[in-house]
Amino acid sequence: MNYQSRKKALVLLADGTIFYGKSVGGKEGTAFGEVCFNTGMTGYQEIFTDPSYFGQIMVTTNAHIGNYGTNVEEVESDGIKIAGLICRNFSYEYSRPIADSGLETFLEQNGLFAISDVDTRALVSYIRDNGAMNAVISTEVDAIEELKKKLAAIPSMEGLELASKVSTTEPYFYGEENAAIKIAALDIGIKKNILRNLAKRGACIKVFPYNTPFEDLKAWAPDGYFISNGPGDPQPLNDAIATAKQMIQTDKPVFGICLGHQVIALANGIDTYKMHNGHRGINHPIMNLLTGKGEITSQNHGFAINREQTEAHPDLEITHVHLNDQTVAGIRMKDKNVFSVQYHPEASPGPHDAEYLFDTFFDMIKANDSVAVS
Structure with missing residues (x-):
């Protein structure tokens, strides 16, 4: 992984609050959904493939994500169900004997956009105080006003049949x-x-x-x-x-x-x-x-x-x-x-x-x- 190639990215919340980070793998992208956080120290692959998370952008509170790779037996559905991923430190290298691929590869195979290097402690604290809300993660850091317009059109989770x-x-x-x-x-x-x-x-x-x-x-x-x-x-x-x-x-x-x-x-x-x-x-x-x-x-x-x-x-x-x-x-x-x-x-x-x-x-x-x- 060429760390210099990672692109600047942001988290834009529905109330206008912004947090900055870097795109995982240097990918360009944008994803919308309700932002929420999971406090689990392990089990990220199961979380990402859990159908209950469909339509949600996941913030992981554990500081390191991807460090033990992925295994084909540890999925809860036919693929990734979260709308996007926000983490602090993304591990491009992994170490576990039964892992069959890295998390970066798994995300690429499932077409998921993810960003890292976000101050997730501050983000989680903000969500905890202000409640779950819609958000967008994107590498379009110079198009904030346009992202705000698109985000305003995303339906609330309340009343949403999924x-x-x-x-x-x-x-x-x-x-x-x-x-x-x-x-x-x-x-x-x-x-x-x-x-x-x-x-x-x-x-x-x-x-x-x-x-x-x-x-x-x-x-x-x-x-x-x-x-x-x-x-x-x-x-x-x-x-x-x-x-x-x-x-x-x-x-x-x-x-x-x-x-x-x-x-x-x-x-x-x-x-x-x-x-x-x-x-x-x-x-x-x-x-x-x-x-x-x-x-x-x-x-x-x-x-x-x-x-x-x-x-x-x-x-x-x-x-x-x-x-x-x-x-x-x-x-x-x-x-x-x-x-x-x-x-x-x-x-x-x-x-x-x-x-x-x-x-x-x-x-x-x-x-x-x-x-x-x-």
Whole structure:
């Protein structure tokens, strides 16, 4: 890498604030999206390929990004999903035996524009105080007024439906074809590791597009239903919310993660709202109110469900709360086998603090009279 070839770049926030840096690899480019930050010290490849981050420019708080390269097995989807990357120090050289390429190559292959040498501590502090907002990263440092005009035309994440951008377009199967348990998964941005966790417990999963009518899921005669994570505002997901309502009425087990958690809440008449910053990192503390145990969790969401409405709902119980701000991190229905969490049990941040949630789902399925599993 010729460090002299790196081009000057900037971060322009929607409120006009500017931070400067250099383009990664000397590339020219421009990218728009909602700027947010992740506090994880590792896992950048999983973050970049997580469909839940679609449409967002990621700021990494770890000072060094790319130092352990990339591995083809450590992706959460079919490619990079973030809109752009901002980091402090970008490592063009990497050192890890199982890495198969460098991060620069990985970004090039996926067409992602990234900038480094940004004062990310100052940027994150600013976002933390002023809230998540749209931004542009660009090498067009002399065209600020033009960038401002283009940025003003980018829609807000609030009210934005993005599940259709990342969902599968056709149903597909995952896991052993003849597995004893069949799970119908509604894909509103599903991560591969969720499918791995379901499959390794002895399930065949049929993954359906985000807008699939419930009748199509039911026709496969599944033993349980799963609603995935995903990007954007949950409120515009009218099809998914309607499907969730019908899932709940079947009396079969239903499990939702992150966006799926919000969809289940909306299906029960609970409002959602856009958070000031959201929760994004692998170190978020959760209290399980059912067991009294704490969990270290991986989180990635910019929306949450209304706690007051949930507490007042006659059919819902709050099962988990976030210890930093007391937001709702998990719910269950009192008279149904329906539950959900606002974090990622498959991401292994604890590393196994939250894996029991998958076991809970399978225990519900096995306890159902319609399933004969030893």
